[in-house]
Amino acid sequence: MANSHTAHDAHDDHHGAPQGFMQRWVLTTNHKDIGTLYLVFAGIMFFIGGAMAMVIRAELFQPGLQFVDPQFFNSMTTMHALVMIFGGMMPAWVGLANWMIPLQIGAADMALPRMNNFSFWLMPFAFILLMSTFFTGSGAPAGGWTLYPPLVLQGGDSFPMAMFAVHMMGASSIMGAINVIVTLMNMRAPGMTLLRMPLFCWTWLITAYLLILVMPVLAGAVTMLITDHFFGTSFFSAAGGGDPVMYQHIFWFFGHPEVYILILPAFGVVSEILPTFSRKPLFGYESMVYATASIGFLSFIVWAHHMFTVGMPLAGQLFFMLTTMLIAVPTGVKVFNWSATMWKGSLSFEPPMLFAISFLFLFTIGGFSGLMLAIAPADFQYHDTYFVVAHFHYVLVPGSLFAIIGGVYYWLPKWSGHMYNMTLAKWHFWLSAIFVNVLFFPQHFLGLAGMPRRIPDYAVQFADWNMVSSVGAFGFGVSQLIFPYLIWSCVRGGEKATAHVWEGSHGLEWEVPSPAPYHSWTEAPGLELIERGAAH
Amino acid sequence: MNAPADNSRKVRNSAVLLGCFAFAVYLGFIAWSVLK
Numbered sequence: 351m352a353n354s355h356t357a358h359d360a361h362d363d364h365h366g367a368p369q370g371f372m373q374r375w376v377l378t379t380n381h382k383d384i385g386t387l388y389l390v391f392a393g394i395m396f397f398i399g400g401a402m403a404m405v406i407r408a409e410l411f412q413p414g415l416q417f418v419d420p421q422f423f424n425s426m427t428t429m430h431a432l433v434m435i436f437g438g439m440m441p442a443w444v445g446l447a448n449w450m451i452p453l454q455i456g457a458a459d460m461a462l463p464r465m466n467n468f469s470f471w472l473m474p475f476a477f478i479l480l481m482s483t484f485f486t487g488s489g490a491p492a493g494g495w496t497l498y499p500p501l502v503l504q505g506g507d508s509f510p511m512a513m514f515a516v517h518m519m520g521a522s523s524i525m526g527a528i529n530v531i532v533t534l535m536n537m538r539a540p541g542m543t544l545l546r547m548p549l550f551c552w553t554w555l556i557t558a559y560l561l562i563l564v565m566p567v568l569a570g571a572v573t574m575l576i577t578d579h580f581f582g583t584s585f586f587s588a589a590g591g592g593d594p595v596m597y598q599h600i601f602w603f604f605g606h607p608e609v610y611i612l613i614l615p616a617f618g619v620v621s622e623i624l625p626t627f628s629r630k631p632l633f634g635y636e637s638m639v640y641a642t643a644s645i646g647f648l649s650f651i652v653w654a655h656h657m658f659t660v661g662m663p664l665a666g667q668l669f670f671m672l673t674t675m676l677i678a679v680p681t682g683v684k685v686f687n688w689s690a691t692m693w694k695g696s697l698s699f700e701p702p703m704l705f706a707i708s709f710l711f712l713f714t715i716g717g718f719s720g721l722m723l724a725i726a727p728a729d730f731q732y733h734d735t736y737f738v739v740a741h742f743h744y745v746l747v748p749g750s751l752f753a754i755i756g757g758v759y760y761w762l763p764k765w766s767g768h769m770y771n772m773t774l775a776k777w778h779f780w781l782s783a784i785f786v787n788v789l790f791f792p793q794h795f796l797g798l799a800g801m802p803r804r805i806p807d808y809a810v811q812f813a814d815w816n817m818v819s820s821v822g823a824f825g826f827g828v829s830q831l832i833f834p835y836l837i838w839s840c841v842r843g844g845e846k847a848t849a850h851v852w853e854g855s856h857g858l859e860w861e862v863p864s865p866a867p868y869h870s871w872t873e874a875p876g877l878e879l880i881e882r883g884a885a886h
Numbered sequence: 887m888n889a890p891a892d893n894s895r896k897v898r899n900s901a902v903l904l905g906c907f908a909f910a911v912y913l914g915f916i917a918w919s920v921l922k
Contacts, residue, residue, distance in 0.1 A: 459899045513910070528904045536897050562904055566912035573912075574919060585919050600915065 355563035366868040370856035376471075379463035380447045382765075382866065383731045385472050387760070388445030393834060395437030396751075400827055401525050402430040403792060407789075409806050410816050423806035424492035425484070430497035432512075435612065436519045437477050439746070442754045443615045444469075444526045447554050449759065451530065453859040453866060454548045456539030456875040461532040474519035479605065483508035490701065495806065496605065497572070499586040499597050510580075512738065513572050520565045520572075527561035530554055538860075539874035546635065548857050553618030556646045560607045560614075562607040563650070568604040571597060595660050602653035610649040612746060616713075616753030617684060620706045622857070623760050624688055625705035628695030629854040632688040641680035641687075643778050648677050658729045667726040681717055685710065689877040700852070701775035705756030707784045708748060716744030723793060735802075737797025741875060748783070755782075762840055764848035767865030770840035781829035790821030 367383070368374045378384060405426050409417050442659070448466065452459055460466050479602060484488040485615050488506025489523050500731075502509065506803070534555045538547070547555075574585040575597075584590020586597040617638075625632045632638065654662060688710055697703070719741040725728055741755040755778075792815035797803075802814045808816065847864040861869045 431900060462901055465901075524905075524908050528901050528908070532897055532901045533898060536893050562908050563911060566908045567915050570912050570915035570919070596919065600919070781921060 353833065355886075368610075377467070378453060379459070380466055380868065381452050381460045381463065381866065383804065384460075384463075384466050384470050385445045385447075385449030386765075388441045388473075390469075392438050392442035392445055392754075395433055395441065395777070395836075397830075398481075399438055400830065402426045403823060404827050407820040410808070411820040412817070413808055413810050413813050415528070415807055418806070419491055419577060420806045421489060424494075424804065425490040427532055427804050428493065428495055429480075429484075429493045432480065432491070433477075434746075435495065435608070436516075437473070437480075439612045439750055439754070440523060441473060441686065443554075443557070444523075446550075446615065446619070446754070446757055446761075446872070447526075447530055449765065450859060451533055451551055453862065453870060454551055454857060455534065455536035455537060455542050455821070456858050456871045456880065457533060457871065458872050460529050461537050462529045465525050467523045468531055468820070469529065472518050472522040476515045476522065479511050479518070480515035481561065483511050496598075496601055497575065498601070499575060499578065499594055502575060507695065508886075511575065512759035513576050516572050517569060520569045523561050524565045526664065527558040528563070530558040534558075535660070539871070539880060541877040541880045542858075543638075544640070546883075548883075549621035549632065549638055550615065550618035551634070553614045553621075553642050556642050557611050557614045560611050560646055560649065564604040564607045564611075567600060568608075571600045574600075576877060595657075597659060598657050601656065602656045603650075605769075607646075607649040608651040609745070610645060612750045613713075616709070616750045617642060619753045620688060620709050621758040623702045623706040623756055624691045625856070626760075626852050626854045627698050627700060627706075628692045629693040629697075630691055631856075632687070633690035633693075634683070637683055637875045639685055641683040644680040645677060648680070650830070653678065653698055655724055655726075658726050659733045671724055675721060678717070678721055682841065685714055685717075696854075698761075698853075700758045702760035703781055704776065704779040704783075705759065707753045709752045709756065710841070712744060712748030712752070712786070714782075716741055716746075716749055719744065726826045732797060734802055735797035736801045737802050740790050740793035740797055743793070747790065748786050752782070757839070758833075760852075762837065763851045763862050764859060764862075764866055766841045767847055768840050768844035768864075769847050770836050770844060770853075774775050774836055777831060778832040778836065781832070782826060785822050785825035785829055789819055789826050792816075792819045802842075807832070 367380070368378075375383065375387065378387075380393055405418060406423070409415070418501050430479040448460065451457075483489075486507035489510050491502070491505050491512045492509050493501035493505060497512075503510070529600070534547070534551055539542075555637055574583070578587060578592075584592040586592050586594045588594060621632055621638055652670055652674045654666060655674045658667060692707075698709075719737070723732055723738065723741055759770070796812050796815050796819070799812065801808055801816075849863050850860045851864060853859075858871075858879060859866070859874055861875065861883070
């Protein structure tokens, strides 16, 4: 089968990638090209959002106001979050999904290729609109990424622009999610049953359902903000009989599943990488699927833990505290399974494995601080402090971002057909892993000592750890420059990659040649290949 | 050999269904906020 596939690919050359730039990149319906577009877009956004983080850490290097005025500082924190979440993380995961899902399930492409193109091309326009708010008289949005009224309604000209940008990003995400679900439910090769799918496909399937359920909720909240501002409604205005706290409920009904949208595909990538470099099947495949589904379900009934301090009945606090703690159970199942996968494995430490192992340790730190925050009475102390900042950055940076980087290092030889410079990639890992801890660990201490988040200046007792944190931030920021250089040089040339790339790799994506041909699985793979890959 | 079945109808129907569901959630939340 592998041979006949290779032969077919040779035949494919004369109707391979279109030659013109417009045809190839702007009008493309090819899942690999759209995946590449998403990943490049996300990479650019990561560096733009990273530059904003550098401004934040430069200002916080010392107490007092040094570089930017407070309004601009608030714009930096708000825009950093919006750019990183909606422009970096989400498109990066959609990019990986586009590249890998058809390859992993033996499909020729995504189910809805033209909608796929539209989903992508909404994103640059949304972000041009969002970034252009910097040039309005009122400056970019500065009320926090949560867009709470009434503060957000005071945003001047930037308000409608940011709202429309959020709407466009939401539409793009919903279409992307529909595409993933329809592909996974209808396009699997004969014999690729649901419980034979690679974990990355499973986690993405559940993520896509979360997206379909919550992105319209965000869109609804944003629509109501717009009508409150421009059409005289008072959904969230107490003066007109509305309720500003209701916005917080609606926002976090979107916002908490959103957190899992950012992390579930990371679980999938880690579940792919660890077995490969442990040379063992994944421990507890089915329990991983059920744990992911449980986390997906629980993510809908924990939202108010973000707002313990707004004042809610004791029963409400108890409910949201206990449901939040319940999430530790399926997450514990996952961490146990990953550890058990490595147990007595024949481990090797190539760059994807290094990122996956550090994910395991550092994400777990973020998980534990999350448990601390879940304790309602304790949260009254932690709420809106740097402890929260430390917590969610541990989950998102050495959690989600490290999984994205690990995923790129894992599949890059499959995409480009070349191996990359392993030594440099290991440098990238060690510098990132050390600096990310220098950057975020001291923020736990600052938060517990009472430093509030989203402030450009602070009391002098917080000076030392802020300086350490800023040094870590600059180190982490500079280390990331290795990554685009490495990708660029790998795409341009290097040692030829084999089809299987890694000694212990299993799964359909490793059965096509490297680089993956422009059209793959035009004939569905045979049962033998699927069963070999499914021996997770 | 192993030619994928023509499931374009299923693909279209499930995509339309999911799109309608998303739009219903959007309108449903706004309606709920109005009535609340």
